[in-house]
Amino acid sequence: MQDATLSLRGLTRRFGETLAVDDVSLEVPAGQMLGIIGRSGAGKSTLLRMVNRLLEPSAGTIRFGGTDVTALRGRALRDWRASCAMVFQQFNLIPRLDVLTNVLVGRLNRRGTLSSLLGLFSEEERAEALAILERFDLLETALMRAGQASGGQQQRVAICRALMQRPRLVLADEPIASLDPRNAQVVMDALRRINREDGLTVLCNLHHLDTARAYCDRIVAMREGRFVFDGPPAALTPERVREVYGVSEEEFHAAPQGSLAVA
């Protein structure tokens, strides 16, 4: 088994004059469930997007095992994206296509252009997708249009799509920010399951400290593009929160909800 540590070195991203992520370094060992917390605009989303290379870093490097991810281009870059699956706040499914096809999208990377244009997937691939759906209790929805499924179902379909990619790590960008508390729990349970049962590294942006404490092995806290805390959940005490954010935990959670989308 090759080394599967994700390591970020001096990672920086500027948007014009603003430093969204400011010289961040981080080592994530294989199989860890890492929670990244912070208020809106702290740079959490920018950080995850850079790891998947949806956003180009302004400076710094991303390494995964022996690979320099920042140097990848073309085919190799697409392969990298397939191996670090993203789960988005808004699910980013294709609403007009059925749930099964949405899961199969996770396999497009290994499909040729022509067969994917024709919408052809093999019976084995469909069997694999259906098995994943069954595992997350979604088999009934397989032929439903994704847009007609509930929010909680859609996010679990997105997790199934991620698994279909056969990824090495999963990046979840505020996966429960658009869900009600019950569905939030179901989705967080699903993320922990793929971490525990499939041994996948999970990086999860969260803005609720209790969720991070309940589900993650390790928490890093971001503020203005930098890490201000890195440690086990037990170390993130209310006193420590006040120390790094300068506000109490209640005030921390009172972040304006409307601005979450741009976080």
Added chain:
Amino acid sequence: MTPATAEAAYRARRRVRLGASLGYGVVFLVLLAVSARVSEVSPEALLAGLPRAGEYFHKLLPTLRWEVLFAGSRVEGSLAYWMYRLDAWAWLLFETSQIAALATLMGAALAGLACFPAAANLAPNRAVYVLCRRGLELFRTVPDIVYALILVWVLGVGPLAGILAIALHSVGSLGKLFAEVVENADMRPWEGVRAAGGSWVQAVRYAILPQVAPNFLSYVLLRFEINVRGATVIGFVGAGGIGQELYTVIARNYHEEVGAIIVLIVLCVTAIDLASERLRGRVVGAG
């Protein structure tokens, strides 16, 4: 800021906007007057010509008589007498609609390929975007009748020249409309497919196409209608179909026949309109 200063600022802004609107209004009226002058539009000429237009339309009307309306084609005043060449005209009309159908399909196919790189949100880079946009513009700005004149000279008289002429123009106009539909597409599915390692082509196929297909179809059907009229006019320059016949009867002052053909064209376009509306309703409804 107090409510009073906010109110004052609001009034000041409204004054500025009102001034600007008045200024642009005056500029618009001046330009309108200039363009009317240049293109020699004058109310007097229009009024002087109006009775003659009425006179021409009056000539187009057939002389029909109630008592023999449904008599055979040899009885003067019957519908059959008016439409005495219905078989030939129907065939030519069919030919015209086939010219339009083929041209629309060809144009839509090419526009469907070109519209994705011509959409600002998907274009892989600025150069490709500009190239595709300007290319589509080039196809669009040349009227189909000009293409037809050139192609009749190249390919000879007949429907092929007409089909190609209309197809070329359709590529340009459909391509622009398609690209604008694509630019309004929701980009979250696109991001989802790209983040999963899908290629540009795969993301177009899976994330964009399902969203835009119903709109594409409705633009294609609208274009088909426009092309049926276009194909009629194009017949005037020898590119086949009912237009060629219409041109002949107009040139020879066979007024009742002009009227008959125009009625047939209107019926044909209406039928296409009704059919495409049902088809569109079905697709969008299912969408």
